[in-house]
Amino acid sequence: MKVTITKRGAPSVLSLVEADKPIPQANEICIKVSVAGVAFADTLLREGAYPGFKAKGTTPGYDVVGTVESVGSEVQNFKVGDKVVALTEVGGYAHFCTAPEHRVVHCPEGLDDVETVAMVLNYVTAYQMLTHVTRVKAGDTILIHGAAGGVGTALIQLCKTIGDIKIYGTASKKKHATLIEMGVTPIDYRNENFVEVMKQYQPQGIDVVFDAVGGKHWKQSYCTLRAGGMLVAYGFSSITKKGRFHLPSALKSLVNAPFPSLLSVLNDTKSVMGYNIRAFTNNRPEAFQHDMTELLSMLKAEHVKPIIGKVLPLSKAQEAHELLASSAIEGKIVLKVNA
Numbered sequence: 001m002k003v004t005i006t007k008r009g010a011p012s013v014l015s016l017v018e019a020d021k022p023i024p025q026a027n028e029i030c031i032k033v034s035v036a037g038v039a040f041a042d043t044l045l046r047e048g049a050y051p052g053f054k055a056k057g058t059t060p061g062y063d064v065v066g067t068v069e070s071v072g073s074e075v076q077n078f079k080v081g082d083k084v085v086a087l088t089e090v091g092g093y094a095h096f097c098t099a100p101e102h103r104v105v106h107c108p109e110g111l112d113d114v115e116t117v118a119m120v121l122n123y124v125t126a127y128q129m130l131t132h133v134t135r136v137k138a139g140d141t142i143l144i145h146g147a148a149g150g151v152g153t154a155l156i157q158l159c160k161t162i163g164d165i166k167i168y169g170t171a172s173k174k175k176h177a178t179l180i181e182m183g184v185t186p187i188d189y190r191n192e193n194f195v196e197v198m199k200q201y202q203p204q205g206i207d208v209v210f211d212a213v214g215g216k217h218w219k220q221s222y223c224t225l226r227a228g229g230m231l232v233a234y235g236f237s238s239i240t241k242k243g244r245f246h247l248p249s250a251l252k253s254l255v256n257a258p259f260p261s262l263l264s265v266l267n268d269t270k271s272v273m274g275y276n277i278r279a280f281t282n283n284r285p286e287a288f289q290h291d292m293t294e295l296l297s298m299l300k301a302e303h304v305k306p307i308i309g310k311v312l313p314l315s316k317a318q319e320a321h322e323l324l325a326s327s328a329i330e331g332k333i334v335l336k337v338n339a
Contacts, residue, residue: 002094003317008048008055011321016314021096026074028098031084036092037063037117038320038333039150040235045090046321052278053090060317061092063120064099065113066338075101083107085120085292087281093317095338102285105292108300118150118306118332119295125277126154127291129210129232130162132280133273138163140207143198143224145217147184148175150307150332151234155210156182157304168201170194178307178330198224205229215252218272227269234275307331 002019024030042060044050068082078084078101086104091097107116130136136159146152147169159165160183169184176186185201187194198206205226211218212235222231281288298304309329312320314337323329 024072031066033066033337122150141166
């Protein structure tokens with residue numbers, strides 16, 4: 001069985017259908033999926049707004065944990081029965097899926113599958129932004145937008161492993177208790193202007209902002225930086241409205257997205273960096289292998305513990321997407337596939 005998108009649209013277009021077991025290509029691995037993560041990118045795929053893939057007939061699912069069912073002729077490092085994690089990008093909402101070998105990593109025994117799948121997309125994204133893109137260090141001050149979400153909570157926990165970092169985070173009021181418990185100073189983005197709040201907290205500006213909102217939000221985030229600070233743009237959620245792709249919002253966000261000139265960046269002594277896990281992994285597959293292995297070791301040692309918002313069966317994929325769209329869940333939403 002697998003979940004497929006019958007047409008572009010709301011979560012109701014997700015349908016559970018029978019499917020043949022996929023046959024891996026020469027460099028691919030076929031995985032019997034135990035659990036699959038639910039990601040914002042999955043919702044964009046469903047809406048026909050995810051670059052590089054059409055919606056109709058595609059199975060969502062960016063990250064999975066499972067066991068190797070079969071391998072292609074060129075696969076060197078995996079055998080049938082190995083427990084693995086994989087960055088699939090699509091195809092994860094299924095009993096069986098395939099992934100290229102460079103996106104598959106051995107999984108240590110003894111880890112909880114639900115917690116482990118949260119490490120694949122969310123924690124790799126957070127880890128690579130912290131280590132490859134920004135090199136955040138002890139003593140820095142940072143701002144995380146959507147701090148109570150999957151990537152946001154991953155950033156917070158990983159910052160704690162680096163050292164004493166002052167963290168501010170935007171979230172709805174009902175999620176502030178979680179952030180405070182994690183040692184974060186919360187900002188209510190619905191009722192407060194985060195730029196003005198940050199001016200009160202940090203008049204000289206801050207070191208790094210992690211922003212997956214996009215549009216004019218990037219411009220506002222850029223304004224909170226001190227000299228030498230960096231804006232990390234890693235998403236564009238402003239193209240959606242109430243969890244759905246919204247063309248007027250997308251056009252407005254594109255028009256309002258700042259494109260600082262080299263001269264202005266030079267004068268401000270600030271920087272803007274983009275991050276996309278697909279591009280980074282395809283260009284630097286060895287980095288994904290190393291970083292994923294490092295993160296699984298951190299999970300094994302209990303240095304991090306993913307926040308799991310909801311666990312649902314594969315048949316409840318529609319509900320999972322509705323929950324994600326409502327922004328009611330803290331942390332990661334996970335689908336149980338082969339129990």
